[in-house]
Amino acid sequence: MADKKKKLGYSVFWNCGLIIFGSLVQVLVLKGIAAPHQFIPGGLFGISTLICYLTDWLNPGLIYLLLNIPMFILGYLFVSRRFLWYSALAMITVSLSYQVINIQIPIENELYAAVAFGAIFGLGSGIVLRSLGSNGGADVLAIILNQKYNFGIGKFSFSFNLILYSACLFFLTPDLVIASIIAVFIAAQAINYTLSMFSQRKMAFIISEQPKKIANQVMSHLKIGMTMLPATGAYHGQNKTVLMVVINNIQLKRLEEIVFTTDDHALFIVENTFNVLGSTFSKRKLY
Template sequence: MNRDFTYSIPWNIFIITLGSCIYAVSIKSIAYVHGFIPGGIFGLGSIVYYFTELLDPSLWFFLLNLPLFALGWFKISKRFCLYSLYAMCFSTVAYQVLNIPINIENEFYATVAAGVMGGLGSGLILRSLGSGGGMDIVAVMLNQKYNIGVGKTFFAFNLLLFSLSLSVLKPDLVVASIINVFIASTTIDSVISLFNQRKVVFIISDHAKAIYDDIRDQLNRSGTFLEGKGAYTGQNRDVLMTVINNIQLKKLEEITFTRDPNAFFIVENTFSVLGQGFSRRKVY
């Protein structure tokens, strides 16, 4: 996908809309049906309402979001807040409009399904230049400043929230909700990093230059030559380093061993690759 396209308004509106619909269905058709505790700022609003009996959870949700959006406006960007506002509003509309029955009777299966669907929806929203509002704003700020995974922040906050709920809710329900948000947080991080993960390959061979030429011609990828020296032989030789996606790995393996059956072929997983030819650094 063209990297500039991912910064376009149509793409961001599309991915936020899709994610909001999936998230709304997961909440309305699964989570609330089984009585799972709502997480995030809405869950916090529900707790505040329970202890104070003032206003109502939806109004608390609105009031608690105000300082978070102000924080995002000044600390992240105006564009981020506008996309986040759209996501929050559309999620509310989708929740009211969409009625898709998902008949899951087993509570554990429902916990897993709600976690996967909710995490997928939230993850898609967070792949845009916005967020779902609420704790997502804090999670994005922590990720930008300290590289803390968005899903980890989401899980930590909700774990604390559910712990506070133990005194007023059934333990079984709290445990089910914790499992739900754990699955959701893991799914969120997986969706966010899905297209940034690549393979770093080190190729040690006497035919490194010829292998590189084949990589350039057949895979349309470049590489970097590193100077190496055999510990046993003491001979100098080039080490070719290249970065590819998962689909190209087997082709690269074929190219390498066709040229040199005695080559060393070392593969490492990467968490993220940014730069020319790969993902663009995300700027909100």
């Protein structure tokens, strides 16, 4: 099963499907919400939109295509050729569909429009980033920094856009800039959530006088492994065994029931984990 999932994650069909679907989701809200409200979407497409507003030169889709050329050179040099071709597919899908799709989503309130745009655009962007490519543009830089320095993709996106909107204050009304900032802040959160939703888990620590019995019950009923960590109590200096296990949200309540049914004096500690890789969990992504 794990090998099948790995093969699917690296298959051309799966990656192209994610890229095309995610790109179309982004274009729907770019044309349906951002364009009617004149939002600056952020990233290189935001720069393309700003150039179009100020100069009326070409249109955002074609300007975006031109600005992506140096980004793809960086992607080829610092990531991989496969990453370059998948990112090129995303960029071409956005550029071409932006010319074809003509839709307006009837949201009149600017705040509501900013929230809706950010949430849906971030979802589409996150879907593309779950592939072995990117959305092109500033996302190429985000992937490079994430691979080299573990800098969050959503954080880079928001930082890049803050610089862009600081420049926009010289050309656009403050209300429009603030609405655009709200939109990209929500988009950054949606991107991070979309990227982490399948790799986020719970890590539980269990301190009990019956660690082996609990471990056997968990392995028998939940079909998952546990790790026994040797520990020493600080007050009495007694040797103890701490159980550690990584599980999903669905299994958490069942684990709690097993622990306290076995030992009602056990100490049960749960922490959020945001990136669990390896073993039976998500595999490390290789671009």
